[in-house]
Amino acid sequence: MENWRPLEADHQKIITLYEQSDEEQAQSSDARGYFESSDGKLMPPAVYIFNHENFPTETRKGSSKDVEALRKTFEKLKCPIEVVQNPTFFMVKDTVTKLTRKCFYHLSALVIVILSHGNRKEKILACDDKEYDLDDDILFPLYENETLADKPKILIVQACKGNWKADGNTKRNPSSYIKCYSTTEGFQSYRNETKGSIFIQTLCNAMDQDGPTKDFLSIIEDVNVKVEVQSKSIGWKQKPSVNSNLTERFCFGDFVQNG
Template sequence: MSAENIGENMGEPGPQDNLPEANHEIKTVLDLNLDFAPTDATDAGGFDPGSEGTIMGGGDSAPNEIIKRDFISLNELGENFDFCYNMQHKKRGLFVVFNQMEFDKHLKLSERKGSDKDADSLLKTAELLGFKTEEYRDLERKQIRRKLYELSEMDHGDHDCFACAILTHGGKENILYSHDDEMKLKDFTTPFEADKCRSLASKPKLFFVQACRGDLLDRGAKGIHFKQPTGDMLDFDPSKVESHSIPVQADFLISQATAPDYYAWRSSDKGSIFIQTLCSVFDRYSDEMDLMKILTRVNRVVAFNFESWTQRPDMNHMKQIPSITSQLTAELFIKKLKRNTNPST
């Protein structure tokens, strides 16, 4: 079985631009029931600048007196301080998919065949995890920005978290493409910062991005593999805490298909190796692992389970490693929705 080899290329001049279609296959080493056959294609004021952790003078202190800041130790936090997010709200929250498959001709970007398979897998997995799902296809830049604004203006008070997947072509410096123009990753995340979307403050905001981040190809490196032997909440109670301050960019997690400056691979028949692995690992481990462990396993499976094979030597035996950027402030467990088996309720 043959299929089209595709990288989520940014369309800018480079050594890998205008590559012809080629046949590829995936070397399968680890099995998570991924439906990839061997012949599938892949594609600071008041601080002394010279003093760390000190405050200079002011208040009742004598001139030039250094006042050391007090920091709370782990022991002082007490046993009731939990390191897990509250996932016991009435609703899990929204999982929004922006699926960009076709692009305006002036961008000179190819159709992203197979992206519908990724979107379907994400929506299915998100529903199993209890999310309400929404998919938007081939939106223009102004339409995406308007939708993001609407989503950030919603009341998420009863929600555990918010999640968004972006499936598109991309480039260096976190460029992502809408149907008619380029955007930046920050265009998607900024509307949900704590000072702009108050109902999501202190709650997880998750972004999954399937897109190239440049035109470099990862040729891998030979290594030795040693087999291993087998064998209370952070959402504050207003009645107990009058107020608290958090960084506006806290509680974000961004999981991207590939490392900066590199290609991300996608099959025109089966979807991308990153999204398909992400969904498979979530399906298998979400009831027992926190999100960071899940994403680390995704990294490992993609790193060891994928290698491109092509008729072109310069595209042969290429590897891929996803990238995780976490500003989460607690462990996050997103377990599958417990379905009620009694049809009368």
């Protein structure tokens, strides 16, 4: 950290910048300059931990141990950490609103950890038993912060995603699926009315070429890169999404008989 400025002489300047209104701070070129390192490197990510532990009718025992482990891990990585303890729905929304306006020019990324109960379709339970949405209430608002543009926004969630129990006897095997989307959640997908969609056309070309020899997950990862590049070349922004929980790689060639 010896290469970082500001030093002691700039301490009051830092305080002044952080005490600016949210709007002033987000647009402050002074803030950007003062928080850049002398060697051009960014500082470690900021970490926010939403620890939903005490609910009206129960306590999520063990959650405090997770907070301890997270603190120890991220402190080793020199990350600034803030724990939001037992947040209600309002506290979650208020904290995220402040994050959308906070200056992150000096940081390399933002990490948000959520410890709570959850349900399907990205639902998280706040400590007042009100649900919030992982995309609509956490991730999507962060896109509005220009100081986080093109920086990783990492969400780590310890929560249920439904009521099914995964065990060796169930037919609902959670380790045997791939979801392939033509675009990322919240964004448009593009289709040419004469040539078809970039995603499907690129997928078919890749399958024609590599289907017999490459596993499907590798193919779809290649497709994602090609779709993103092609989209940018014509002025679109389309980034496919893959959600996979396969324990083994699936290759079509393994099931095609020769001759």
